[in-house]
Amino acid sequence: MTRVHDMGGRFGDGPVIPEGEGAPVFAEDWHARALAVTLAAGALGQWNIDMSRHARETLSPGDYARFSYYEKWISALADLLVRQGVLTLDELRGGDASDPHPLADRRLGAEAVARVLASGGPADRPADAPPAFAPGQTVRTVRPAGNRMVDGGHTRLPSYAGGARGRILRVHGHHVLPDSNAHGLGEAPQPLYAVVFAASELWAMPEHPDDEVVLDLWQSYLEPE
Template sequence: MTRVHDMGGRFGDGAFHPESEDDPVFAEDWHARALAVTLASGFLGQWNIDVSRHTRERLSPKDYTRFSYYEKWISGLADLLVENGVLTRDDLRGTGEEGRHPLADRMLKAESVAAALAKGGPAERPSNVPVNFEIGQEVCTARPAANRLVDGGHTRLPIYATGAKGRILKLHGTHVLPDSNAHGLGEAPEPLYAVAFPASELWAAPENPKDEVVLDLWQSYLEPL
């Protein structure tokens, strides 16, 4: 069953108001700090990006629906720090033990930030998994949109695209499978495709039926037609 975060294409959540070019990058100063501390904590090497995403998804539905974007980030980070033994709840309250932290040597220093961010975190990996689909081939996404390795686990297949028919636009190579990587089961790289879906395949009454939505999907999410 999907979680509350899987909101794409869902009705009843109100109008979507895109940001304009004149809007500031961060609406509040603390938003920038929340992003910075989350990225810096990731460089400690105690979790990967898929674990981080899954942690935000695991916030309680009550919290997820009432929190703002960066409140979700900072709440997920707090959970990550405690669950991975980096900090304790007392540390987060400011009442923990003093002293040098065991991970202090891995701290991302200010002079290293630009180079670290420019390097990024490429997810392409070599793989022995054969490529099953060709450019232009018609495929169908798996049903339901669920992690096949862990019950209730992380997946990048959105619920609005489950069971939909599309065609392969591009092969991106072989990339880390989030469904495995988010749960400590290894990177399990497999082919990743750009798949185009007609709007009429995804929604019962699309405003523009001839529009297409392109999703990047892993091979294990797809079935041949």
């Protein structure tokens, strides 16, 4: 079954309409606040970026379909706060909260925002083995395109690329494996590759068959061709 968030190449969802040049970064003021509170809550250290992505992906299908981009963000954040025990459901609804909160000393102060955003959250890790594939080598993605560790779990292999034949363009080094990290199973770093696919390999009737798509894919997503 296609995951509700995995919309790439899917028919029936309508065209992608890019915003025009000069469009504001945030269409509404609350969008900026939704981003800010999500980043600030992440600084509490109770989840990682892959868990955060998975929380957005696992919103109920009805909510996912009708929510705007930042509604997805703020709704997933609410789920994470309760699921990870940062807040109770009553506190989230506006009930009395403990004062001070046990995580108060981990808050992201305004003076630290620029430094934290500039440093980012690197996901590259030391290599413990050489990569299995090299630039120029032909590979095929696994099929079906799903998490092999957790049934229905998070993965960065889009469904439209499952079973597709591609070519290794670049080796990025070893990076945290989202399929594991999103579920608290450890970072399990693997080699990460930029893989080139012909549009005709991914879709039966591409508008431009000679176009190419480059996907960053982990080693466990790939098989030798």
